[in-house]
Amino acid sequence: MVVATLLPVPTNPERRAALTDAGLAILAEEGARGLTHRAVDDRAGTPRGTASNYFRSRDALLEALVARIGERLAPDPAVIEPWARRRPGRALMRDYVGYIVERLTREREVTLALFELRLEAARRPEVEQLLGTWLREGFAADVAFHRSTGMAGGRREIALFHYALDGLMLDRLTTSIDAGTSTDAVVRQLVDRLMPD
Structure with a gap:
């Protein structure tokens, strides 16, 4: 039996902020249907798969976006x-x-x-x-x-x-x-x- 190990989530705060800001821009311009990990990478100018490394699921991405809204509107x-x-x-x-x-x-x-x-x-x-x-x-x-x-x-x-x-x-x-x-x-x-x- 092979046990899969989860890779640690990257913690670069500048990259995380850039990704979440890109996600917010997508939401504002295209709505929730346009919000995908690939679209976030494209908008942030990061290599494909970067957003997925930071946010393992769509729910994790949404949670990060809510937190970023709180930071930017504080x-x-x-x-x-x-x-x-x-x-x-x-x-x-x-x-x-x-x-x-x-x-x-x-x-x-x-x-x-x-x-x-x-x-x-x-x-x-x-x-x-x-x-x-x-x-x-x-x-x-x-x-x-x-x-x-x-x-x-x-x-x-x-x-x-x-x-x-x-x-x-x-x-x-x-x-x-x-x-x-x-x-x-x-x-x-x-x-x-x-x-x-």
Whole structure:
């Protein structure tokens, strides 16, 4: 009887980042159906088989893409840490929500890839489990940050902001119902209407 040995997964962080960034670009441009190990290698400019060496299965690749989305969309601590010392209120919430929208807009490809993964999660329970866990952990962190700053409102208000911002980003990154209204104006109105005095 021959026992197969598994080769260790390569750990070069720069190569891993390049592969996952290529995967996110494919998701943003072609959707989940275009996401294959071969397509990732082609997009990253790596030899065929490289993506398979780093991510042994499609599920492993998807898990790595979710982690990379988290890395690329993570807030800069130097920006948000000083907010904990600011006076709670609408001005602080406007800055907070505006910063979220700015990051999602700046990282357009990553945000579109995230929307594609959310659509894939509606079709595949294993993706729903992976992405759902990640989304709920992010939401819990948002609620904890909101509480740490002492801003009014709570879990429900933060959920309403998530729902509104998801819709706003879908509108701004795809086909808009009202492209003439500035995103900053929408953010101000959302905060003023959703945040208690």
